[in-house]
Amino acid sequence: MKMNKLVKSSVATSMALLLLSNTANAEGKITPVSVKKVDDKVTLYKTTATADSDKFKISQILTFNFIKDKSYDKDTLVLKATGNINSGFVKPNPNDYDFSKLYWGAKYNVSISSQSNDSVNVVDYAPKNQNEEFQVQNTLGYTFGGDISISNGLSGGLNGNTAFSETINYKQESYRTTLSRNTNYKNIGWGVEAHKIMNNGWGPYGRDSFHPTYGNELFLAGRQSSAYAGQNFIAQHQMPLLSRSNFNPEFLSVLSHRQDGAKKSKITVTYQREMDLYQIRWNGFYWAGANYKNFKTRTFKSTYEIDWENHKVKLLDTKETENNK
Numbered sequence: 001m002k003m004n005k006l007v008k009s010s011v012a013t014s015m016a017l018l019l020l021s022n023t024a025n026a027e028g029k030i031t032p033v034s035v036k037k038v039d040d041k042v043t044l045y046k047t048t049a050t051a052d053s054d055k056f057k058i059s060q061i062l063t064f065n066f067i068k069d070k071s072y073d074k075d076t077l078v079l080k081a082t083g084n085i086n087s088g089f090v091k092p093n094p095n096d097y098d099f100s101k102l103y104w105g106a107k108y109n110v111s112i113s114s115q116s117n118d119s120v121n122v123v124d125y126a127p128k129n130q131n132e133e134f135q136v137q138n139t140l141g142y143t144f145g146g147d148i149s150i151s152n153g154l155s156g157g158l159n160g161n162t163a164f165s166e167t168i169n170y171k172q173e174s175y176r177t178t179l180s181r182n183t184n185y186k187n188i189g190w191g192v193e194a195h196k197i198m199n200n201g202w203g204p205y206g207r208d209s210f211h212p213t214y215g216n217e218l219f220l221a222g223r224q225s226s227a228y229a230g231q232n233f234i235a236q237h238q239m240p241l242l243s244r245s246n247f248n249p250e251f252l253s254v255l256s257h258r259q260d261g262a263k264k265s266k267i268t269v270t271y272q273r274e275m276d277l278y279q280i281r282w283n284g285f286y287w288a289g290a291n292y293k294n295f296k297t298r299t300f301k302s303t304y305e306i307d308w309e310n311h312k313v314k315l316l317d318t319k320e321t322e323n324n325k
Contacts, residue, residue: 028049028050028051028052028302028315028318029049029050030047030048030049030050030313030314030315031047031048031049032047033045033046033047033311033312034046034047038163038164039163040070041069041070041071041144042067042068042069042070042071042144042163042164043067043068044065044066044067044068044163044164045065045066045067045068045311046063046064046065046066047063047064047311047312047313048061048062048063048064049061049062049064049304049313049315050062050083051300051302051315051318053298053300053318053320055320056086056273056298056300056320057084057085057086057088058083058084058085058086058271058273058298058300059083059084059085060081060083060269060271060300060302061081061082061083062079062080062081062082062269062302062304063079063080063082063166064077064079064306064313065077065078065079065080065164065166066308066311067142067163067164068311069144069145069146069163071144071145071146072144072145072146073259074146074256074257074258074259075256075257075259075308076142076146076148076254076255076256076257077254077255077256077257077306077308078140078142078164078166078252078253078254079112079252079253079254079255079267080166080168080250080251080252081110081112081249081250081251081252081253081269082248082249082250083248083249083271084246084247084248085105085108085246085247085248085249085271085272085273086105086245086246086273087104087105087242087243087244087245087246087247087273087275088103088104088105088273088275088296088298089102089103089104089105089243089244089245090102090103091236092229092230092233093230094228094230094231095228095230096228096229096230097228097229097230098229098281098282099229099279099280099281099282100228100229100230100232100233100279100280101277101278101279101280102219102233102277102278102279103275103276103277103278103295103296104219104239104243104244104275104276104278105242105243105244105247105273105274105275106193106194106207106243106274106275106276106293106294107191107192107193107194107207107273107274107294108191108192108193108242108247108249108271108272108273108274109180109189109190109191109192109270109271109272109273109274110189110190110249110251110269110270110271110272111180111187111188111189111190111269111270112187112188112189112251112253112267112268112269112270113186113187113267113268113269113270114186114187114255114265114266114267115265115266115267115268115303116262116265116266117261117262118258118261119257119258119260119261119262119265120255120256120257120258120261120265120306121185121186121255121256122184122185122186122187122188122253122254122255123148123185123254123255123256124140124148124150124253124254125183125188125251125252125253125254126138126140126150126168126251126252127168127177127179127190127251128150128179129179130176130177130178130179131172131176131177132176132177132195132196133172134171134172134173135169135170135171135172136168136169136170136171136172136177136250137152137153137154137167137168137169138150138151138152138153138167138168138252139151139152139153139154139155139165139166139167140165140166140167140252140254141162141164141165142162142163142164142165143161143162143163144161144163146256148254150252154167154169155167166252168250168251168252169250170247170248170249170250171241171248172192172242172247173240173241173242174194174195174196174197174198174204174240174242174243175192175193175194175195175240175242176192176193176195176196177190177191177192178190178191178193179191188253189270190249190251192242192247192249193207194206194207194240194242194243197218197239197240197243199217199218199219199220199234199238200221200234200238202217205217205218206218207276207291207293208291208293209291213286213288214286214287214288214289215288215289215290216278216289216290216291217289218278218289218291219233219234219239219278219280219289220232220233220234220280220287220288220289221233221234222287223286223287224286224287225287229280229281229282229287232280232287233280247273249271255267255306257306257308263307263308263309264305264306264307264308264309265305265306265308266303266304266305266306266316267303267304267306268301268302268303268304269301269302269303269304270299270300270301271299271300271301272297272298272299272300273297273298274293274294274296274297275294275295275296275297275298276291276292276293276294276295277291277292277295277296278290278291278292279292292325294325295324295325296322296323296324296325297321297322297323297324298320298321298322298323299319299320299321299322299323300318300319300320300321301318301319301321302315302317302318302319303315303316303317303318303319304316
């Protein structure tokens with residue numbers, strides 16, 4: 001089943017797009033602010049907020065680290081976004097005879113947006129570049145005067161002048177991390193997408209892989225198998241973990257607040273999963289597979305008010321959105 005090339009599938013679909021939106025109650029949990037005085041110049045204020053979508057099996061855990069530095073003319077907020085995004089995996093029906101399908105988690109998106117005027121901007125973030133490593137690890141360091149450094153690994157690049165540090169560490173086997181195209185001084189976003197998936201030594205395959213005869217063999221067990229369609233997928237344990245289980249994101253963003261600006265601002269944090277539909281069909285001679293990208297999308301957004309003066313946050317709203325083809 002080895003692919004000679006990967007090309008975009010031109011499979012057309014006439015399926016209608018269904019958009020369902022639901023605004024949930026602004027319920028969540030926010031921990032009391034803890035205060036740590038580093039020295040006579042820097043004070044750290046930390047609080048953690050959680051918001052969940054039980055319907056979509058998405059959980060946001062946001063750690064807000066406010067840095068008050070007397071030697072710097074701006075307020076700094078290091079926001080760490082963690083939690084869980086379920087893949088939405090739906091296994092095939094083993095009794096399907098000549099046609100079967102499954103849904104799998106093909107891409108996970110996380111974004112942070114500053115809903116304010118020019119007094120609050122995104123000034124740094126991690127990861128900073130495309131990353132195809134099995135495990136993504138970065139360390140952010142803050143030194144006196146507002147200097148931010150981001151290095152690879154969990155401790156590299158720090159020095160004795162570091163007043164604050166934070167790390168990220170997540171696994172993405174067979175997936176890769178990319179930056180959102182609309183990343184700018186108000187928005188930062190990442191996508192963790194299926195990239196190079198092996199199938200019993202053949203491949204690698206991706207969401208767009210295509211063979212002129214056998215289609216996309218991403219999860220196809222055998223071209224000439226005598227098994228029922230629902231039993232001709234590779235074993236579930238052979239699929240990448242992110243495709244069938246959960247993704248545990250860890251991303252960092254740094255927001256800067258001009259002290260003469262508004263004392264309060266808003267941010268929106270978005271967690272999203274894109275589920276692809278993968279199907280196989282027997283045509284009388286052989287099995288062929290097809291993958292339909294972004295067949296189901298589940299999006300969970302939370303909006304927070306940031307109180308820069310008192311170093312507190314308040315959950316204003318949460319929103320769940322379904323997008324089905």
